[in-house]
Amino acid sequence: MRWSDGSYLEDQDHWWLSGIHRDVLLLSKPQVFIADYFFTSNLDENFLSADVQVEIKIDMMRENSEDVNLSSLTMEATLYDNAGWCKSGDNSRKMDLTSYDVVHMKLKSQPAGSLGFHGYHLEGKLERPRLWSSEHPNLYTLVLVLKDASEKLLDCESCQVGIRKISRAPKQMLVNGLPVVIHGVNRHEHHPRTGKTNLEACMIKDLVLMKQNNINAVRNSHYPQHPRWYELCDLFGVYMIDEANIETHGFDLSSNFKHPTLEPSWASSMLDRVISMVERDKNHACIIAWSLGNESGYGPNHSALAGWIRGKDSSRLVHYEGGGSRTSSTDIVCPMYMRIWDMLKIATDPFEDRPLILCEYSHAMGNSNGNIHEYWKAIDSTVGLQGGFIWDWVDQGLLKEGSDGRKYWAYGGDFGDTPNDLNFCLNGLTWPDRTPHPALHEVKYVYQPVKVFLKDSTVKIVNEHFFDATQTTEFSWILHGDGCNLGSGILGLPIIAPQSSYDIEFKSSPWYSLWKSCSATEIFLTITAKLKHSTRWAEDGHVLASTQLCLLAKSESSPHIINLTKSKTLLSEYVGDILTVSNQNVWQIKIKTCTGTIESWKVEGSLLINKGILPCFWRAPTDNDKGGGPNSYASKWKAAGLDNVSFHTGHCSVKELTDCTVQVTAVYFGVPRDQEILLGSGGFNEHEHSSYVLFRVDVCYWIYETGDLIIEYNINPKNNLPPLPRVGVVFHVDQSLDHVTWYGKGPFECYPDRKAAAHVGIYESTVEDMHVPYIVPGECSGRADVRWVAFQKRDGVGLFASIYGTSPPMQMSASYYSTAELDKATHIQDLVKGDDIEVHLDHKHMGLGGDDSWSPSVHDQYLVPPISYSFSIRLCAVSPSTSCQEIYRSQFPQ
DSSP, X not given: XXXXXGGGGBOXXXXXXXXXXXXXXXXXXXXEEEEEEEEEEEEOTTSSEEEEEEEEEEEEOGGGGGGOOGGGOEEEEEXXXXXXXXXXXXXXXXXXXXXXXXXXXXXXXXXXXXXXXXXXXXXXXXXXXXXXXXXXXXXXXXXXXXXXXXXXXXEEEEEEEOOOOEEEETTEEEETTBOOOEEEEEEOOOBTTTBTOOOXXXXXXXXXXXXXXXXXXXXXXXXXXXXXXXXXXXXXXXXEEEEOSOBOGGXXXXXXXXXXXXXXXXXXXXXXXXXXXXXXXXXXXXXXXEXXXXXOOOOHHHHHHHHHHHHHOTTSEEEOOXXXXXSTTOSSBOOBSOOHHHHHHHHTOTTOOSOEEEEEESOOOSSOOTTHHHHHHHHHHOTTEEEEEESOSBOOOEEEEOTTSOEEEEOTTTTSOSSOOTTTTOOOSBOTTOOBOTHHHHHHHHXXXXXXXXXXXXXXXXXOOSSOOGGGEEEEEEEEETTEEEEEEEEOOOOOOTTEEEEEEGGGSTTHXXXXXXXXXXXXXXXXXXESSOOSSOOTTOEEEEEEEEEOOSSOXXXXXXXXXXXXXXXXXXXXXXXEEEETTTEEEEEETTTTEEEEEEETTEEEEOSOOEEEOOOOOOHHHHTTGGGSHHHHHHHHTGGGEEEEEEEEEEEEEETTEEEEEEXXXXXXXXXXXXXXXXXXXXXXXGGGOSEXXXXXXXXXXXXXXXXXXXXXXXXXXXXXXXXXXXXXXXXXXXEEEEEEEESSOOBTTBOSSOEEEEEEEEHHHHOOOOSSOOSOOOEEEESEEEEEOTTSOEXXXXXXXXXXXXXXXXXXXXXXXXXXXXXXXXXXXXSEEEEEEEEEEOOOOOSOSSSOOOOGGGOOOSSOEEEEEEEEEEOTTOOHHHHHHTTSOO
């Protein structure tokens, strides 16, 4: 059966795959058997002892019920500490809780001969219990044994249980009395080969990756998941919101039907799903809240669902976002994709005493998750904001073989399926095979449990764990000056208690003498926290947290002055409209004087640049850029013609300033190509054609005998343009220059609003490895805050580029795929490599956004407004013996 009336309650955003996805079991039970049980615990106010209870229900085969004497049955419950289990007593109505205590139990059962379920209630007390939390997932083994009058075993059941307390304080959710912060992610059940069918190995891989990246919580979106998932979350230590299989998007599109939550006829179906979830999963320690479903409006039926849960299980909270996230049916204010300023309003509302935990935020669709550090600035500093769950964990792509035999990640519509949501389910932090997206580095950073701050002359190290001290953590430091390693060592810190900090005075630190004697213009201190011992989810040496601090440098940078020789070695030659500038055949630069563009650059016969260096203001739109229909960034860019700008030269002049320097100045006018026909054939006239001009670019080149090329740009956009994708230059280097070295943020992809996790350093990669294969191509592979970059052949010959003068660090990318190719392709396998490498050096680059993917969501400080910009770039050739860092350092006073 593919569809039923229940399908109206199962309208989740994921693949609608038919079939039975879970295990189907037939259980053979005895004539009298344990039908159900519910383990609970109540901790005293000091959490030093726990009253534990087990409610057990007995059932029997109806045809033989008259032969059963219920009063002769005995029920035993034993709790074993997994760290050292206790022996079982021989009294049939007691629970052994430690290896020393034998606790007599209270027994309540229905009168003999009555029909229906018959309940036992066993109680005991546990002194100094080992509590369960995400940091310390301590579990006990509960064993239930049913015997007849002759002590014959009739039935038994067992499961892992945890002792912990979930409660609320004003504006806080508490776990064992402490306001733990939810570093969460949403998770659909998805496998690229088996679809909705679960594999235990995949579940374990998910949990290992989550824990390694400091994720401590998961929301089961949007249905109860495989039973093994809960056991593994208990074991690994992951807080969970368990969610009922209720989502009703279809009713939002119809005015002919009342919403199910308003219809009494739907109440039993909705309640059945909630009851089934709670009754199946109630013994799992990991579950901290029950969710009534997702995006299903709000009405009386939800009130009934919340009421039933609160009557059944008062040991957990109730969660529901529908109806505005603040209804009486939720114990948590749990909005989705709420902007930071609105969160702060709720957190500071004196009439709202519930914590705010985002049920969905930071939509991870493609190259996304910008601004997430801004969310955590607010969360970490505001009482009432207690974390959230990123949407979502894994790209929901399915492996498909193309007509050419190549396999690729398919999405909506690739199977001829209609209706479909195209690539809208590709919104995970990992690819379908669980390879992490670059954004997962940023998630790990904002979620890291050890924070480091620099304030005045003090380095403060904060242990943000709630239960775990730092005795199993090793701290180390490393100092870099202008990219060079100045020194490193182990930090011998005292144990830092949970929610405590330790201050290191700068003058007494182990790096102080190195810093004091260093003349570097930039000095960075990196402090790293690693595991001393292996855990269930990581080997020893695993990095828990790493923070880079920028220290005060001794000297300020100043523009480089080119050292010139006294002899004339710079040669200039005109052939038609081509000016060739060279130095004794060591290097050769050709400039097209009618356009003022550099056409080629050779060094010792090797071609470096084979196309003109031109301004660039366009990027291949990301999924976030496309979100919002006609109001999206991409729509506005294309409406303005930014995707198809042609540059016309209004002026070009050449001057030989000295025997060692040539200056070329030019003015470019950027015009949409579809309007070029309106310009006529008489050449470009600035005044006559001003209405068509999107950009005026004044550029000046200085070519020195040393082989240095300095380019200075002054950009003046039309003031009614939308926020710009980028302001920078684009050029193409020979495909043999595929080895990239840079000094800037890295080593992974990062952008202006997603770079907190990236450290400034010197990194190496190939152009191939720099590419990030998002399933739907778009802008990718960028590196932020780049001071210099070199593109070299295997023999070391290549091109160096750096910031110059007072220009700030650049955004850099290099790819075999042009911007136009990335924009055109709809699948990664559609991309066709170019004949060269396209390089972008951006003075400004717009952020990625990610608050959601269906509205413009780049924060104001990461937009690039259409205003004037000025910047300079230095280019020169490098050889095998050249030190790129020395070239860069030569710009600063010695």
